[in-house]
Amino acid sequence: MPRNLVYFFSTCMILGILMLSAACGSPQEPSITPSVVVETQTPVSTQTSVATITAAVTTTATATATNIIPNESPTVLATATPAKQIAVLLPTGTTAPTLSPSPTASAIPSATRVLPTQNPQAVARGAKLFVDMKCAGCHIKPPRGQRIAPDLSHIATDAELIIRSPEYHGKATDAASFIYESITDPNAFVQPPFDQVTVDGLSLMPKDFAQRLAPADLQALIAYLLTMR
Secondary structure (H helix, E strand, O other), rough: OOOHHHHHHHHHHHHHHHHHHHHHOOOOOOOOOOOOOOOOOHHHHHHHHHHHHHHHHHHHHHHHHHHHOOOOEEEEEOOOOOEEEEEEEOOOOOOOOOOOOOOOHHHHHHHOOOOOOOOHHHHHHHHHHHOOOHHHHHHHHOOOOOOOOOOOHHHHHOOOOOOOOOOOOOOOOOOHHHHHHHHHHHHHHHOOOOOOOOEEOOOOOOOHHHHOHHHHEEEHHHHHHHHOO
């Protein structure tokens, strides 16, 4: 075969191979797909966190309050005045102390607790009763002769001194209650030296004044005697 023809065929084969290679394309490189690892985190519920914190705070506060405040129940104590009661905290099982009534409440009879009203009308009424009942016949110092009853010219001042003297053992606590006691219970305190001129040391004063006088009149008489100082 002529050399030119061989060269021609060789060139055609080479061109064919090149064209075939171009048509098929270059060998495909392997494709590597990168894998991305994503760490998945479970979100924490805000409500769950808040609830957990609230529960913890509540439990701690309750425990602290329980440790600080003892288990105590209120016990009501009655005072000398029944209408007013004071509630105080005492430990459970503790017996409330017994309160003694005030001296004024128990020192004189219940009728005496209505103290005389200091007003001109009451004083004027008491002055008239003092004369009408002839109290002055025994209780005002006579111009001469022996007295048979204490002089009441300064009874308001004298009464305050008598209730503080060691010889007095009555229940009066002030001038008004002493005068009341002297009228309604004359033998509660017989002043010396009049205990020497009485029968068996008893007062000669009538003992039924509490029954003979209306409560208003008794108050008026005491109101008048309290002005005699």
